[in-house]
Amino acid sequence: DIQMTQSPSSLSASVGDRVTITCQASQSISNYVAWLQQKPGKAPKLLIYGASTLQGGVPSRFSGSGSGTDFTLTISSLQPEDFATYYCQQSYTIPTFGQGTRLDIK
Amino acid sequence: QPQLQESGPGLVKPSETLSLTCSVSGDSFNSFSYYWGWVRQPPGKGLEWIASIYYSGTTYYNPSLKSRVTMSMDTSKKEFSLKLSSVNAADTAVYYCVRGGSATELYAMDVWGQGTKVTVSS
Numbered sequence: 155d156i157q158m159t160q161s162p163s164s165l166s167a168s169v170g171d172r173v174t175i176t177c178q179a180s181q182s183i184s185n186y187v188a189w190l191q192q193k194p195g196k197a198p199k200l201l202i203y204g205a206s207t208l209q210g211g212v213p214s215r216f217s218g219s220g221s222g223t224d225f226t227l228t229i230s231s232l233q234p235e236d237f238a239t240y241y242c243q244q245s246y247t248i249p250t251f252g253q254g255t256r257l258d259i260k
Numbered sequence: 261q262p263q264l265q266e267s268g269p270g271l272v273k274p275s276e277t278l279s280l281t282c283s284v285s286g287d288s289f290n291s292f293s294y295y296w297g298w299v300r301q302p303p304g305k306g307l308e309w310i311a312s313i314y315y316s317g318t319t320y321y322n323p324s325l326k327s328r329v330t331m332s333m334d335t336s337k338k339e340f341s342l343k344l345s346s347v348n349a350a351d352t353a354v355y356y357c358v359r360g361g362s363a364t365e366l367y368a369m370d371v372w373g374q375g376t377k378v379t380v381s382s
Contacts, residue, residue: 188368203368245367
């Protein structure tokens with residue numbers, strides 16, 4: 155299985171901050187990475203696929219980058235509704251997820 | 261986009277078989293481009309992929325669960341199902357059904373059901 159190592163596991167930030175979450179794959183996976191957002195008690199929501207393509211309806215303050223083994227999710231200016239848990243997920247082979255990054259208010 | 265709705269018992273006894281169904285409304289179920297799957301999330305923990313199935317009937321299972329999992333689909337009812345045998349407390353989780361995107365979306369899981377909580381307990 156391909157392991158996805160996500161960091162940090164938790165993060166405190168303020169509204170307006172720029173935030174970066176990283177994900178490292180245990181082997182090269184090209185750009186087969188998605189980023190998902192999950193709010194408490196809700197199903198995950200797809201934000202980005204193909205490492206950098208924004209899913210329809212997702213605000214442009216979200217962006218993704220990377221290829222190969224190293225990937226990044228960036229939120230350019232945090233909004234109150236962005237406080238949630240974020241997961242990376244690879245679809246290069248059978249799917250695996252990162253362990254999640256909990257983003258909360260400082 | 262389609263809507264997905266999970267159904268099944270919320271309580272299963274240890275050693276028994278967990279059975280869940282996902283009903284799909286809207287388009288894309290009969291498309292060879294997409295796949296359908298199950299993902300679970302134990303309380304307070306992360307996401308774990310369980311299984312996927314294509315319209316062709318081809319299935320893929322998580323190696324750690326493969327001996328206990330069966331996934332199937334009923335195209336006439338626009339439903340797909342999960343069976344997990346010999347359950348134990350570690351199988352307690354919220355179970356989500358998902359749609360996997362096409363090659364254009366690099367197979368990302370783009371549609372999720374609301375989730376159904378399953379507790380394994382006697």
